[in-house]
Amino acid sequence: xxxxxxxAETSGTAAQAxxxxxxxxxxxxQVTMAAALNQALADSLAADDRVVVFGEDVGTLGGVFRVTDxxxxxxxxxxxxxxxxxxxxxxxxxxxxxxxxLVPVVEMQFDAFAYPAFEQVTSHLAKLRNRTRGRLxxxxxIRVPFGGGIGGVEHHSDSSxxxxxxxxGLRVVTPGTPADAYRLLRQAIVCPDPVVFLEPKRRYxxxxxxxxxPQGPPIDRAVVRRPGRDVTLIxxxxxxxxxxxxxxxxxxxxxxxxxxxxxxxxxxxDQTLTESVSRTGRAVIVHEAAxxxxxxxxxxxxxxxxxxxxxxxxxxxxxGFDIPYPPPHLERFHLPSTDRILxxxxxxxxxxxxx
Amino acid sequence: MTALANLSETVNAASLLPSAVPLQLVDQDGxxxxxxxxxxxxxxxILRELHRRMVLGRRFDTxxxxxxxxxxxxxxxxxxxxxxxxxxxxxxxxxxxxxxxxYRDSVxxxxxxxxxxxxxxxxxxxxHCGYDPCEYRVAPQCTPLATNTLHAVGLAYAARLKKExxxxxxxxxxxxTSEGDTHEALNFAAVWKAPVVFLVQNNGYAISVPLxxxxxxxxxxxxxIGYGVPxxxxxxxxxxxxxxxxxxxxxxxxxGGGPTLIEAITYRIEAHTNADDATRYxxxxxxxxxxGRDPITRLEAYLKAxxxxxxxxxxxxxxxxxxxxxxxxxxMNADVSTDPAELFEHVYAQPTAALERQRTAxxxxxxDLEEPAQ
Numbered sequence: 001x002x003x004x005x006x007x008a009e010t011s012g013t014a015a016q017a018x019x020x021x022x023x024x025x026x027x028x029x030q031v032t033m034a035a036a037l038n039q040a041l042a043d044s045l046a047a048d049d050r051v052v053v054f055g056e057d058v059g060t061l062g063g064v065f066r067v068t069d070x071x072x073x074x075x076x077x078x079x080x081x082x083x084x085x086x087x088x089x090x091x092x093x094x095x096x097x098x099x100x101x102l103v104p105v106v107e108m109q110f111d112a113f114a115y116p117a118f119e120q121v122t123s124h125l126a127k128l129r130n131r132t133r134g135r136l137x138x139x140x141x142i143r144v145p146f147g148g149g150i151g152g153v154e155h156h157s158d159s160s161x162x163x164x165x166x167x168x169g170l171r172v173v174t175p176g177t178p179a180d181a182y183r184l185l186r187q188a189i190v191c192p193d194p195v196v197f198l199e200p201k202r203r204y205x206x207x208x209x210x211x212x213x214p215q216g217p218p219i220d221r222a223v224v225r226r227p228g229r230d231v232t233l234i235x236x237x238x239x240x241x242x243x244x245x246x247x248x249x250x251x252x253x254x255x256x257x258x259x260x261x262x263x264x265x266x267x268x269x270d271q272t273l274t275e276s277v278s279r280t281g282r283a284v285i286v287h288e289a290a291x292x293x294x295x296x297x298x299x300x301x302x303x304x305x306x307x308x309x310x311x312x313x314x315x316x317x318x319x320g321f322d323i324p325y326p327p328p329h330l331e332r333f334h335l336p337s338t339d340r341i342l343x344x345x346x347x348x349x350x351x352x353x354x355x
Numbered sequence: 356m357t358a359l360a361n362l363s364e365t366v367n368a369a370s371l372l373p374s375a376v377p378l379q380l381v382d383q384d385g386x387x388x389x390x391x392x393x394x395x396x397x398x399x400x401i402l403r404e405l406h407r408r409m410v411l412g413r414r415f416d417t418x419x420x421x422x423x424x425x426x427x428x429x430x431x432x433x434x435x436x437x438x439x440x441x442x443x444x445x446x447x448x449x450x451x452x453x454x455x456x457x458y459r460d461s462v463x464x465x466x467x468x469x470x471x472x473x474x475x476x477x478x479x480x481x482x483h484c485g486y487d488p489c490e491y492r493v494a495p496q497c498t499p500l501a502t503n504t505l506h507a508v509g510l511a512y513a514a515r516l517k518k519e520x521x522x523x524x525x526x527x528x529x530x531x532t533s534e535g536d537t538h539e540a541l542n543f544a545a546v547w548k549a550p551v552v553f554l555v556q557n558n559g560y561a562i563s564v565p566l567x568x569x570x571x572x573x574x575x576x577x578x579x580i581g582y583g584v585p586x587x588x589x590x591x592x593x594x595x596x597x598x599x600x601x602x603x604x605x606x607x608x609x610x611g612g613g614p615t616l617i618e619a620i621t622y623r624i625e626a627h628t629n630a631d632d633a634t635r636y637x638x639x640x641x642x643x644x645x646x647g648r649d650p651i652t653r654l655e656a657y658l659k660a661x662x663x664x665x666x667x668x669x670x671x672x673x674x675x676x677x678x679x680x681x682x683x684x685x686x687m688n689a690d691v692s693t694d695p696a697e698l699f700e701h702v703y704a705q706p707t708a709a710l711e712r713q714r715t716a717x718x719x720x721x722x723d724l725e726e727p728a729q
Contacts, residue, residue, distance in 0.1 A: 052516070078516050084546055089505050089539035096509020096523070099494070102516070104509075116535075123499050124506070131483035131495050134701040169702050192704040220707070267707040 028211050034204040036178040037067045037143075039212055040185035041105065045075050048103060051189060053080045055090055055107030055143075064109055065145060065204055091117040091142060095124050098138040105189060111146040111198075112155040118163070125194045126169035140194045141185075146174070147238045147288050149202030149335060151328040158325055159289035161237075164196045165266040165298070172265040173219060174198035176240025179210035180223075184263060186214035195219075198265075200238030222269040224276065228258030231282040231345055234273070234299060236262040239286045239336060246341035255345055265295060273299070274306045281312040282348045286336050291319035313349040373576035373588035377620050380595040383648055385656025392587075394599040399663050401446065405594040406658055407672055408442040409651045412462035414676035415471060418683045419461065419478070423629045427687045429480035432459045436592075436624035439650035440526075440556045442466050443597025447605060448524055455494045455507040455525040459556075459623075463526060467493050471679065472686040481691045501531040504540035504553065511544070511551040511608070522550045522608045524601065530561025532575050541582040541616065550608030552601055553584075553616045556591060558623040563636035576618035584616045591619030592650040595657075622648070695721060 031039075044051050053071060055063075059082035062069030072080040083090055087108055094104035108114035114121075121142065128136050148157030164172045171193050175181035181199070188195040217223050225240060226247050235243035240261045247257035258276055262269070277283045283303055285296040296317040303315055318336045326334045379388035380396055387396075397405070416435050423431040434441050441462040448454060448467070456463050464474045469486045476485020477496055484495035494510075497503035507525035514521035531537055532555055544551050555575050559566055572578055579586035585607075589600045597619055604615035622645040626633035633642075658664035699706050699714040706714070 084539075084542055086539040086542065088536055089508075089543045092502065092505025092536060092539070093509030093512065093543055096506040096511070097513040097516075098509075099488070099506065100510045100513035100517070100521075102513045119499060119502060120505065120536075124502060127483075128495070129703070130701040132488055132701075133482060133484070133697075134704075135487045135489060136495075137704065171703070267703075267709060270708065 028209050030207050030209045031178050031212065032205050032207050033175070033178040033181045033199070034065055034067050036182040036212055037185055037199065038069055038071070040182045040189075041068060041071055042074065044105070044186060044189040045071065045079055048189075050101060050103045051079070051105060052097065052102050053105045053107075054083050054094075056083060056085050056109050058082060058107050063107060065201065067143070067199070067204075068107070087114055087117040088120050091120040091125060091140075094140045094142075095120065095128065095138055098140050099136060103139050103141075103189060105141040105143065108142060108144045110152075110156050111144055111158040111160045114142070114144050114160065117142075121164070121170070121196070122167050126167045129193070130169060137192050138194050139189075139192050141188045141191075141197050142195070143185075143197045143199060145201040145204075146198040147200050147202060148325060148331050149238060149288075151331070153328060154325065157331065159287065159320070161198055161265055161287075162289060162293065162295045165295055169194070170266060171195045171219065172198065173263055174200060174237035174265060175263065176200070176203070176225070176235070176237060176261040177210075178206065178208040179212060180216075180261070180263065182212040183214050183216050184219065187219040191219055198237055202238045203241060206241065217263070220264045220267050220269060222260050222262045222264065222272040224258060224272070225261045226257065226259040228256040228280070230256045230280055231258065231284065231348060232273075232276045232280045233257050233259045233341065233345075234262060234283060234285040235259065236265060236287065239288060242336060242338060243286055243341065246338040246345075249338055249342060250345060253342070253346075257345070268299070268302065270302065270306065273303060277303050277307045277315075278310040281310050282345075283311075283315045284318060284341065284344045284348070285315065286318045286341055288320050288335055290322045291317050292322045294319055313347075316344045316347060318344045368580065371580040371583065371585045373574055373579075373586045373618065377588045377590045378596055378600065379590040379593050380599060381593050381653060381657045383592075383653060385653050385660060387657075388593075388596075391596075394596060394603060397595050397598050397602075399661070401598065402595060402654065402658060403663055405439075405442055405446060405598060406651070406654045406664065407675075408446065408466050409438045409594060409654065410672050410676050411679055412438055412442055412466060413651060414680050415465055415683060416462055418680040419475060420625065420629065422684065422687045423478075428475065428478045430628050430630065431461075431478050432628045433623070433625035434459050434462050436622045436645060436650075437556050437558060438462065439594035439597050439654075440554065440591045440619050440621055443594040444524060444526065444554050444601045447598050447601035449522070449605065451492070451520065452522045452524060452605065453492045453494065453507070453510055455503040455523060456496050457500075457503065457526055457528065457531075458496050458498050459528065460496060460526050464493055464496065467491055469493060471683045475683070475687065479687060479691065481693050501527055501534035501536040501540070503527070504531075504537050505543070507551050507553075508540045508544045508547070508549050508614075511549040512547045515548070515550060520609055522552065522605045524552045524554060524605070526554050526556065528561065529555060529557040529559065529566055529569055529575060530564065531555075532578065533561075533569055538578075538582075541579065541584050541614070544614035545582045545584050548611065548613035550611075551614045552604035552608060553614065554601060555616070555618045556621055557618050558621050560623065560627075560637065562627045562631065565636070574618060576616055579616035584614050586616040586618070588618050589620070591621030592648050592653065594650055594654050621650075
């Protein structure tokens with residue numbers, strides 16, 4: 001079920017066919033998530049003339065996180081361009097471009113700076129297909145660097161996923177690994193539905209040795225990142241790596257933890273999740289965003305409805321506090337940690353008591 | 356430095372400003388106006404068509420208002436009084452151009468060729484948009500104010516990127532000029548030199564709020580200069596000047612000159628919608644004064660004085676308008692046909708598994724209701 005090809009697997013294949021090396025995809029290489037996203041944009045621009053990339057500082061500068069680095073010079077200013085600073089206009093004009101046959105991929109520079117575009121996203125982008133009985137499709141991708149953990153001052157670390165997942169008509173996806181960042185972005189750009197693509201900025205510089213390919217699990221499926229028998233730990237975006245660390249630490253306590261990377265927050269992959277939770281009987285959902293009214297509440301409610309008779313304990317959430325995102329010197333108290341995850345796992349009624 | 360460069364490129368900043376007096380081709384009494392500016396007088400055939408479409412549009416509008424009082428439409432925002440804007444702007448469009456209307460622009464949508472029944476689907480309430488936008492090149496009527504300005508700019512810029520000769524015309528009201536999207540749209544359009552025409556139908560009120568509480572600008576058209584967008588101020592009850600101004604904007608855009616902002620001074624004779632009470636914010640004397648500036652009467656007077664309209668033609672036109680009204684009545688009085696299963700059809704390209712389950716649940720619930728009582 002894991003999606004990342006192992007280094008041994010792929011290098012073995014390459015070794016057997018050295019003559020066709022120039023035709024085969026590049027072999028496994030170490031890549032950061034930012035570089036994987038950059039490659040996904042470049043490959044999408046090369047594959048489809050209708051794709052355009054625009055936003056604030058995405059041209060000459062290559063984006064404040066360098067995700068669009070080099071694209072403007074390679075593809076030209078008609079394909080990759082800077083805009084005036086106005087997020088509503090970036091999304092609103094993307095809608096008009098999509099109406100006229102283009103496939104816009106736009107960038108909101110930071111999560112909290114995407115809010116001026118909220119009306120365009122919720123009232124138009126999400127609804128236009130429905131309003132027109134399927135006659136107007138809007139294959140727009142909105143890339144949003146989201147979440148904290150980078151020491152950003154205020155307005156630079158919001159987790160805004162629940163605003164989008166609560167809006168029917170949008171797809172909301174977020175990658176947890178570099179290879180999946182490439183895959184999900186390629187899939188989002190060819191998807192006929194509008195996609196809010198949340199990039200966990202604390203993982204932009206995380207590295208992985210992998211072959212970048214759009215093949216693999218489809219855009220709407222969750223994947224099991226680490227199989228386990230005792231408890232299902234559900235995470236997405238920047239929390240996937242944290243959840244995997246917690247799962248490794250749990251081995252000492254004799255808990256065999258299964259880690260699921262949701263990838264698609266909307267739609268929700270009920271099948272993969274109910275299969276796992278029905279099997280383990282316990283579940284913990286982790287996210288950075290505030291717990292109240294948060295995405296984890298939906299996950300807990302769905303899984304309770306669908307797996308109630310298999311559950312050994314209430315489904316627990318490990319989330320940020322119900323506070324505005326803290327300043328840099330305080331964010332470590334707010335963000336879910338491996339310890340907090342292990343504490344939640346410990347509370348899952350292992351001895352049959354109600355402790 | 357950039358700002359200085361932009362200034363030196365602009366030949367004359369003042370040339371972006373509108374005229375002090377609204378441009379006009381036909382005056383209130385139906386005579387050729389002295390305030391025509393550089394605008395070209397439309398050919399006689401176009402003037403006759405402007406008149407015909409206004410008569411048809413007015414009849415459609417009054418019929419829709421009547422049907423709303425009878426409960427056949429959920430709501431109807433009348434554009435009576437703004438007939439010249441609705442018709443003049445749309446007839447100026449070329450076949451390949453796009454129209455971005457608001458909820459008040461049903462007559463514009465009808466004039467673009469959308470069948471009456473499809474035009475009224477939104478306001479009857481059986482779906483949000485009844486027509487195929489791509490077939491008529493008419494975006495769905497937009498309710499959130501000014502948001503359609505950005506769609507128009509995006510569509511227009513896409514045409515430019517694809518090197519296609521296509522212009523977008525977006526309709527908005529005086530109230531919408533206060534919304535941020537209008538300003539972002541004017542700015543983006545100017546920076547991108549997008550082929551788009553903004554037509555502000557300034558009818559004096561945003562529901563109840565008069566223009567004086569909306570803006571301190573000398574004219575709404577004067578807002579163009581801040582973005583480097585040339586502007587025109589026109590008499591919005593003169594169909595000839597609306598046609599000529601929008602046409603000039605389209606030609607300028609198509610030639611690569613970028614956007615134009617047009618403010619048309621007009622008046623909404625009816626209340627905001629059937630649910631509004633206009634007597635709470637304006638006087639009947641004011642309405643009466645504007646009834647005396649009727650755009651159809653004005654063009655009719657001009658056409659008759661110029662021997663372009665005789666009584667026989669006028670009679671035939673009146674009969675055509677009655678046939679349209681009858682068609683609207685027949686269609687709107689027919690029972691609405693809706694399919695609850697369709698609620699789940701168009702949310703995504705393919706319904707999700709969860710939506711399939713919800714559809715099944717709803718259909719099961721409906722089937723249970725239809726079971727005869729035991």
